[in-house]
Amino acid sequence: MKYKFNIVEELVVNDNKLIDNFEVPECTRMCYRYETACPNKTCRGWINYKKDYNCVYATVQNNEKLTLSETAARLGGLSNVRILQIQNTAIEKMYKAFSQE
Numbered sequence: 001m002k003y004k005f006n007i008v009e010e011l012v013v014n015d016n017k018l019i020d021n022f023e024v025p026e027c028t029r030m031c032y033r034y035e036t037a038c039p040n041k042t043c044r045g046w047i048n049y050k051k052d053y054n055c056v057y058a059t060v061q062n063n064e065k066l067t068l069s070e071t072a073a074r075l076g077g078l079s080n081v082r083i084l085q086i087q088n089t090a091i092e093k094m095y096k097a098f099s100q101e
């Protein structure tokens with residue numbers, strides 16, 4: 001796999017953090033270091049998508065943007081419409097949270 005930057009160096013330099021202080025679990029660091037898909041299915045960021053090391057954190061770092069279809073493929077079993085519904089609900093919740101401050 002080819003990445004836009006050397007993520008292993010970023011992880012080592014910043015200890016447990018990726019770019020922009022984005023915290024990642026130890027299993028993500030190990031997956032990049034050993035270039036293998038994550039076996040830790042109990043991790044909150046685990047997805048069944050080996051191209052991104054089975055990891056949501058790797059997906060975020062390796063892709064600038066994902067289409068609804070790409071997101072659905074990574075989450076398996078969800079339709080584009082359902083992904084759109086989840087996205088809209090999340091945006092609405094964020095809007096409400098920030099407008100109360």
